[in-house]
Structure formats: structure tokens, C-alpha cells
Amino acid sequence: DVKVTQSSRYLVKRTGEKVFLECVQDMDHENMFWYRQDPGLGLRLIYFSYDVKMKEKGDIPEGYSVSREKKERFSLILESASTNQTSMYLCASSPTTGTENEKLFFGSGTQLSVL
Amino acid sequence: SQKIEQNSEALNIQEGKTATLTCNYTNYSPAYLQWYRQDPGRGPVFLLLIRENEKEKRKERLKVTFDTTLKQSLFHITASQPADSATYLCALDSSGGYNKLIFGAGTRLAVHP
Numbered sequence: 001d002v003k004v005t006q007s008s009r010y011l012v013k014r015t016g017e018k019v020f021l022e023c024v025q026d027m028d029h030e031n032m033f034w035y036r037q038d039p040g041l042g043l044r045l046i047y048f049s050y051d052v053k054m055k056e057k058g059d060i061p062e063g064y065s066v067s068r069e070k071k072e073r074f075s076l077i078l079e080s081a082s083t084n085q086t087s088m089y090l091c092a093s094s095p096t097t098g099t100e101n102e103k104l105f106f107g108s109g110t111q112l113s114v115l
Numbered sequence: 116s117q118k119i120e121q122n123s124e125a126l127n128i129q130e131g132k133t134a135t136l137t138c139n140y141t142n143y144s145p146a147y148l149q150w151y152r153q154d155p156g157r158g159p160v161f162l163l164l165i166r167e168n169e170k171e172k173r174k175e176r177l178k179v180t181f182d183t184t185l186k187q188s189l190f191h192i193t194a195s196q197p198a199d200s201a202t203y204l205c206a207l208d209s210s211g212g213y214n215k216l217i218f219g220a221g222t223r224l225a226v227h228p
Contacts, residue, residue, distance in 0.1 A: 004158070031213050040123065042204070042220035043159075050213045058215075090158050094214045102147060102214055104206075106158030 003027070004107035006091050011112045019078040021110050023091030030096040032074035033104065034058075034066065036087040043090065049074055050096070081114045088112075118142060121205055121219040128195055129227055136190040136222045138205030145207040148181055148188050153202045153221065162203075163190075195226045 007022035025032065031050050035043040035058075045058030047066040055066050063085060067075045074093075078085055088111050092104040120139045128134050138148070147166045151159035165172045165181045165188065172179045178191040192199050202223045206216040 009156075033215075035218075040220055042119070043218040045215060045217075048213060048215060056213075092158070096213075102164055102208075103149065103161040104151075104159075104214065104216060106160070108158050109156070111156075 004091055004093055004105050006089075006107040006110050008110050009108065011110055013078075013081050013112065013114050015082060015114060017078075017081045017114075019081050019112065019114075021076040021078075021089055021091075021112070023074045023076070023107055024072050025074075025091075025093040025105070026072065027093070027095070027105070028071065029093035029105070030071070031094045032068065033092040033094075034064075034074065034076045035090045035092065036060070037090055037109070038087050046076065081112075083114050086112060086114045119205060119207060119217060119219040121203075122222045123220060125223040125225055127225045127227065130196060132195055134192040134195045134199070134224055134226070136203050136205075136224065138188040138190070138219055140186050140207055143186070143207055144183075145209075147208050148179075149206045149216065150177075150179060150188075150190050151204040151206060151218075153204055159204055192224075195224075197226045197228055200224055200226050 004025045033048040034046040049055045049068040065077045090109045091107040095101045118141045149164045150162045153159040180189045202221040204221040205219040209215045209217045
């Protein structure tokens, strides 16, 4: 089974802190994604990456950056956390080819609270 | 702008009945549509994919329809069970490549014994 692991289930940070959310997948997938999920708004794409060191902005990239130094790891960085970044953050991966290349495999999520 | 709508209110049904969830979209011409299940505190899990040239798809007790004229997908769970209680998300291919999906807000289903 594909496994997407997010480093923390719950995280509490203070306004202005730099926050790192880590995601690791074990199936050699090319594509990796960061979404945030808020009640009533669904999942919104922050950034995605289709290869090592490659990144593309999603729909709501402001206030975030990402890093993909290795194929299996995709990090989301909040440069200066703000209260409106309190949310559930979901990492996902998918292959570029093969029978499963159109579905996303998600991690369990990180619930981030910024105080 | 692109928009996906799912019933925001929870759907409550009795065990054994068929649950029907709706997904409507505007300003899209997606190549395919997907349904995911999400349990509280967990990430979404893929259930089914239906392509634009397919009218209906089945998997065990699940059935999905896709009407590109109405811009609507229906998701059915037959013989529902309390274990089917979860939030169900509809997702569309954004046509931006790289399997970028756009998600609806989801519909919470509660199946009562």
C-alpha cells in the first residue's frame, strides 16, 4: 500500500513563527501536493511539485513556500505564521504513469493552530 | 470562476437504504471526476473515478453517474451501513495537468441503525 506520512498530527505555533510541515511518500511518486482544508471551503491547493526541485503555485500560495530536495519528501513552509493559517494541512502524492496516475494518495493531515 | 458544489447539509439515512449524494460544477469541462471518502481526522481516500465519456461506474455497493450536459455527478451507496458514515468529497480534474484536482467541500453522510 502507498503510504504518505505527515510528520505531525497536531501542531500549535505562535504568530510570526516559521513553521515546517513535512511529508514523505514511499511509492516513488513524481507528483506531490499540499492542500489546506477548512470547514465549508473544501480542499484548496497551495503548491504542488511534479519533480525534484520543481514547484508550481496552486490556488492559494500566498504566505507559503515549499521545498522538494528529494523525490520522496515535500515540505511546506510558513515563513511567518498568522492566525488565518490555522487549518488542516493535507499532503498528497500521485504517480505520473501507470494505472493509478489519476488518483491522489493522502496523508492523515496536520491540524495546525496558530495562536 | 470554476466552482464545485456539494450538499452542505448532512445527509441522514436509515441503514439498508440507498444514499444519494450530488456534485454539481460550473465553468468546467473536466476529463474525469473522482469521489473520495474522508473520515474524521483522516485524509481523503480514493473511491471511484468516472471519465467524461462514461455514463455510469460501479464498484461493489457504490455507483457513480456523470452527466456532462447537466454538469452533475451522483454518488450512490446501496444497502447503506453505519460504517458508511463519513464525509464524501467530489473532485474534478482541473485540466491543468499533473493530476491537479479541485475539490468540493464534501457532504457528510450519517447512516443510522
